[in-house]
Amino acid sequence: MMDNNNKVTNILLSGVGGQGAILTGNILAHVFVEAGYDVKKSEVHGMAQRGGDVTTHFRYGKKVYSPLIKCGDVDFLLAFELLEALRYINYCKKDAKIIINDQKILPPAVNLGQAKYPDNIPATFKKYFKDNVYIVRGQEIATKLGNAQAANVVLVGAFSNFFSEIKDEMWLGALTGLLPKKILELNIKAFQEGKNSLLGITR
Amino acid sequence: MKKILQGNEAIARGAWEAGVTVACAYPGTPSSEILAEIAKYKEVTAQWSPNEKIAVEVASGAAIAGARAMACMKHVGLNVASDPFMTLAYTGIKGGFVIVVADDPNVHSSQNEQDSRNWARFAKVPMLEPTDAQECKDLTKIAFEISEKFDTPVLLKSTTSISHSDSLVEPGERQESPVALGLDEKQASKYVMLPANVRARREVMEERMRRLETYADEFPCNVMEINDPRIGVITAGAAYMYTKEVFPNYSYLKLGMIWPLPKRLISDFFRKVNKVIIVEELDPFLETEIKALGYKIFHGKDLIPNMYELSPEIVERSLKGNAYKAPKIRVNLEDLPKRPPNLCPGCSHRALFYSLKKLGVFVFGDIGCYTLAAFPPLQAIHTTICMGAGVGGAYGAGKALGREGLGKICAVIGDSTFLHGGIGPVMETVYNKGYSTTIILDNRTTGMTGLQEHAGTGYTLKVEPTNMIDYEQLVRALGVKHVRKVDPYNVKETMETIKEELNGDEASVIITENGPCMLHRREKRKFQFLYFMIDTGTCRGCRACLEIGCPAISWTEREGMTKDGKTRKGTVSINRLQCPGCGLCAQVCKFESIVPGHEDADDGQQ
Numbered sequence: 001m002m003d004n005n006n007k008v009t010n011i012l013l014s015g016v017g018g019q020g021a022i023l024t025g026n027i028l029a030h031v032f033v034e035a036g037y038d039v040k041k042s043e044v045h046g047m048a049q050r051g052g053d054v055t056t057h058f059r060y061g062k063k064v065y066s067p068l069i070k071c072g073d074v075d076f077l078l079a080f081e082l083l084e085a086l087r088y089i090n091y092c093k094k095d096a097k098i099i100i101n102d103q104k105i106l107p108p109a110v111n112l113g114q115a116k117y118p119d120n121i122p123a124t125f126k127k128y129f130k131d132n133v134y135i136v137r138g139q140e141i142a143t144k145l146g147n148a149q150a151a152n153v154v155l156v157g158a159f160s161n162f163f164s165e166i167k168d169e170m171w172l173g174a175l176t177g178l179l180p181k182k183i184l185e186l187n188i189k190a191f192q193e194g195k196n197s198l199l200g201i202t203r
Numbered sequence: 204m205k206k207i208l209q210g211n212e213a214i215a216r217g218a219w220e221a222g223v224t225v226a227c228a229y230p231g232t233p234s235s236e237i238l239a240e241i242a243k244y245k246e247v248t249a250q251w252s253p254n255e256k257i258a259v260e261v262a263s264g265a266a267i268a269g270a271r272a273m274a275c276m277k278h279v280g281l282n283v284a285s286d287p288f289m290t291l292a293y294t295g296i297k298g299g300f301v302i303v304v305a306d307d308p309n310v311h312s313s314q315n316e317q318d319s320r321n322w323a324r325f326a327k328v329p330m331l332e333p334t335d336a337q338e339c340k341d342l343t344k345i346a347f348e349i350s351e352k353f354d355t356p357v358l359l360k361s362t363t364s365i366s367h368s369d370s371l372v373e374p375g376e377r378q379e380s381p382v383a384l385g386l387d388e389k390q391a392s393k394y395v396m397l398p399a400n401v402r403a404r405r406e407v408m409e410e411r412m413r414r415l416e417t418y419a420d421e422f423p424c425n426v427m428e429i430n431d432p433r434i435g436v437i438t439a440g441a442a443y444m445y446t447k448e449v450f451p452n453y454s455y456l457k458l459g460m461i462w463p464l465p466k467r468l469i470s471d472f473f474r475k476v477n478k479v480i481i482v483e484e485l486d487p488f489l490e491t492e493i494k495a496l497g498y499k500i501f502h503g504k505d506l507i508p509n510m511y512e513l514s515p516e517i518v519e520r521s522l523k524g525n526a527y528k529a530p531k532i533r534v535n536l537e538d539l540p541k542r543p544p545n546l547c548p549g550c551s552h553r554a555l556f557y558s559l560k561k562l563g564v565f566v567f568g569d570i571g572c573y574t575l576a577a578f579p580p581l582q583a584i585h586t587t588i589c590m591g592a593g594v595g596g597a598y599g600a601g602k603a604l605g606r607e608g609l610g611k612i613c614a615v616i617g618d619s620t621f622l623h624g625g626i627g628p629v630m631e632t633v634y635n636k637g638y639s640t641t642i643i644l645d646n647r648t649t650g651m652t653g654l655q656e657h658a659g660t661g662y663t664l665k666v667e668p669t670n671m672i673d674y675e676q677l678v679r680a681l682g683v684k685h686v687r688k689v690d691p692y693n694v695k696e697t698m699e700t701i702k703e704e705l706n707g708d709e710a711s712v713i714i715t716e717n718g719p720c721m722l723h724r725r726e727k728r729k730f731q732f733l734y735f736m737i738d739t740g741t742c743r744g745c746r747a748c749l750e751i752g753c754p755a756i757s758w759t760e761r762e763g764m765t766k767d768g769k770t771r772k773g774t775v776s777i778n779r780l781q782c783p784g785c786g787l788c789a790q791v792c793k794f795e796s797i798v799p800g801h802e803d804a805d806d807g808q809q
Contacts, residue, residue, distance in 0.1 A: 016542065029207045029369060039207060039337075042368035045311070051754050052544035057368075066442065066448035067335070067368035070515035072530025083540070089533045107542040111757040112580060112749050113773075115540035126535050148780070 008061035010069040015080030020152030025056035030174035032060040042067040082121040086118040101138035150190035159195025205371040215240035217343030222380040225265035227258035230652035231277030232312040234305035235368040254623040255280035264298035269384040275303040293404040296355035299347030309512035318485035323462035328356040330462040332440045336370040408459040420467040424459025435476030449519040450657040548755040549783035551718025555691040556583040567593035572619035572650040591624020592671040597639035598632040610706045613640040619649035619657045633708040634684035647719040685711035732799035734782040742796040744771035748788040755781035
């Protein structure tokens with residue numbers, strides 16, 4: 001992705017309020033600013049974050065204008081929840097890389113039995129994006145490490161595989177700069193486990 | 204070295220660098236972060252005011268005393284503050300005075316979608332509009348200089364997509380204000396707005412506007428970029444960024460100052476390009492003014508929507524028309540279940556609104572998290588207009604309906620909202636002999652905008668202990684004779700209390716107690732049990748507990764039987780990680796199938 005021309009890379013983060021999409025956006029900002037890029041990051045959410053859907057538009061390149069990604073221009077979709085991934089499927093470029101946390105959080109209408117949670121979301125993505133779809137067991141990995149809340153950093157670890165030019169120290173530097181001390185060690189482990197989960201299989 | 208800052212952080216930084224010493228605000232999305240950020244600087248007296256009008260009055264007093272001062276608010280906040288604001292445009296100030304107003308196109312979190320640029324024209328004050336975080340900082344600093352140079356309040360306008368996006372900013376040093384502090388009695392004719400003085404100031408305003416128009420032509424952030432001369436775009440704010448993104452080769456006149464307009468620069472631009480398109484969010488503000496100057500434009504609001512937020516694809520689609528190539532639709536998004544925001548698990552508002560729903564009353568609502576009780580399944584709020592409107596509305600409805608309305612009408616208002624705009628209408632209800640009941644939902648914080656302190660929490664913005672309002676004493680002093688307190692988590696008692704007061708023929712106030720916001724760290728309610736769980740042996744699958752809309756409770760369709768042989772279509776389950784143990788659902792269940800959980804209970808969850 002380290003093109004020298006004026007290409008801007010578009011990363012869309014999507015999830016449910018409270019899943020850590022905002023922290024993840026801050027980690028990306030830290031890393032790509034450190035790497036010398038112009039960066040724009042935009043948080044889009046409805047009334048506060050009371051369990052509603054939350055997205056962050058993250059863009060980096062030599063010079064970035066719009067704070068929002070144009071629909072259809074997403075290079076990377078990093079989703080913390082399956083339905084919230086699907087909600088942005090039309091935003092993605094044909095050859096986009098799709099990284100999804102294998103977690104379902106039922107929206108109220110589904111909880112009430114008034115709507116159906118879509119079936120087999122990974123298969124829908126694979127139909128359009130073939131081998132560019134990566135499902136990460138973020139919840140499971142983070143729970144094993146002792147805190148399900150760290151699933152977002154597991155995803156960041158998995159995501160880091162797509163940026164070979166960015167050294168691990170930069171990601172870890174961002175974690176150190178942004179996280180409170182008492183949960184840092186756990187999150188560094190979460191990053192490593194996440195990274196290992198896709199190691200060698202990303203294209 | 205450049206730092207990545209959110210637009211609101213950059214505004215705070217700019218104000219600090221400009222030597223601001225007094226900053227006031229009432230929280231409101233998308234402006235709230237500005238004050239939280241500026242409070243971190245020790246040189247600044249930063250405070251949450253009870254409402255935007257008071258914030259503007261306080262900051263204007265500081266500016267009249269010579270300080271550089273700022274008041275920040277969301278778009279609707281300026282409606283509240285418009286009274287002092289409109290007249291301060293006549294008096295001017297001494298130290299720099301900047302009002303930040305953040306609009307919310309697309310209504311992410313507001314009760315309307317008004318375009319604040321109209322205030323600049325209406326009040327005859329200059330308005331600046333940034334396009335990114337660097338400009339948020341730069342324009343804030345320049346705003347103070349303009350304010351002092353032209354002796355006028357200055358509006359700095361932002362929007363959600365500028366306030367809530369981060370980009371690189373070159374930080375600078377703080378420079379103390381060049382203006383000397385001090386009050387001058389001899390300036391009374393400038394500040395006492397009696398008719399004779401007003402007429403004199405009226406002329407000063409017109410003269411000031413003429414000088415500002417000349418200044419606008421030289422303003423460094425009104426920038427002309429001549430590329431392809433066939434099409435020129437006049438634009439500002441986020442709309443510039445979207446248009447530049449999709450049409451990088453067009454020529455641009457980017458306006459950093461959108462009022463007054465730079466007439467000479469606009470005339471130059473029309474000479475340099477063949478056709479002019481105006482791209483702006485919401486109202487045809489620039490378009491109307493530019494057309495009034497006698498120019499013919501190629502396109503404007505005939506193509507660009509005058510509603511909602513713009514985006515790169517909306518600008519591209521609008522301007523390209525049939526030539527626009529839409530992105531591929533892989534999934535029809537309309538078919539996906541929506542995910543509206545919801546009250547948190549354990550929220551005391553859920554319990555209170557469940558009681559109101561059961562009582563079947565018409566609820567005049569207000570602005571806050573509790574407005575979410577309007578969504579299904581609770582659907583227990585029936586109006587939401589503006590801060591304070593619910594209390595007056597309930598009183599007025601009672602006047603219209605007379606005794607027919609007795610027992611059927613109530614108003615709800617949050618603690619912060621009550622202090623913002625609810626005191627006056629309670630006074631009105633008593634004074635004019637109304638009977639409506641006002642329920643103050645005291646969750647000990649300004650919840651919706653991110654837990655800001657207010658005059659009822661006992662702490663200032665800088666978290667220093669201070670006086671704490673006693674709501675009961677306050678409303679008694681207003682003349683309310685019937686003041687009750689309820690524990691909202693006790694549904695039976697809450698319903699009885701509300702019912703009694705609704706049927707009383709004098710004004711009453713009910714205050715919820717011990718129901719702090721679930722996200723509050725300082726004030727936490729200790730629930731008796733750690734969490735609740737479903738006794739799957741007795742759950743009849745009646746779905747009554749789903750009617751409270753708690754995110755921790757979900758339905759699983761699976762035909763089966765209870766242990767005593769009753770058939771059922773499915774059962775519910777409670778997510779142990781989400782459930783804080785408030786016990787509302789257990790009170791709703793008729794079959795006693797929701798039972799307290801304990802550390803080693805086996806409900807199939809860990």
